[in-house]
Amino acid sequence: MHPQARRIWLAAIGGSIAMKAAQTIRQLGFRKWYERELIHSHAHLVLLVLSAVGLLGSAEVYSGSAPLADQLLTVACATASAAIGLWALRRYVYLLMHAEHIANQAVCPQCDAYAKWLPVDEDARYKRLSVRCKRCECCWDIDL
Numbered sequence: 076m077h078p079q080a081r082r083i084w085l086a087a088i089g090g091s092i093a094m095k096a097a098q099t100i101r102q103l104g105f106r107k108w109y110e111r112e113l114i115h116s117h118a119h120l121v122l123l124v125l126s127a128v129g130l131l132g133s134a135e136v137y138s139g140s141a142p143l144a145d146q147l148l149t150v151a152c153a154t155a156s157a158a159i160g161l162w163a164l165r166r167y168v169y170l171l172m173h174a175e176h177i178a179n180q181a182v183c184p185q186c187d188a189y190a191k192w193l194p195v196d197e198d199a200r201y202k203r204l205s206v207r208c209k210r211c212e213c214c215w216d217i218d219l
């Protein structure tokens with residue numbers, strides 16, 4: 076893929092992920108969204124552990140004296156486990172870091188209230204959510 080096309084594609088994907096987060100926060104509220112993101116990310120951590128078990132199981136089963144078909148099947152299982160594990164690790168880290176990135180901005184700059192705000196507006200172009208504090212009516216932007 077051409078680097079420019081890849082950059083545009085990644086920006087579109089990132090924008091859609093950010094807007095999906097904004098939509099979910101608007102529907103469920105920040106606390107529920109945050110809880111779901113943590114559960115989702117830790118589900119990927121469980122998948123990572125399971126794929127590590129699959130990789131170790133493949134290493135345990137592999138034998139150089141086994142028939143070639145069995146060796147190939149074992150290598151295929153190890154490769155699939157490794158690929159799934161790498162994907163799960165990337166998703167785990169991404170979801171956790173994204174949730175923490177937004178959670179770190181969820182504190183009202185005026186009264187220090189955590190997660191006591193309502194979304195007011197969203198800007199898809201800059202992946203930003205404008206929020207207003209329920210306690211002191213202070214407004215600020217959260218980068219998604």
Ligand SMILES: [Zn+2]
Pocket residue numbers: 183184185186187188208209210211212213
């Ligand atoms: Zn406030």
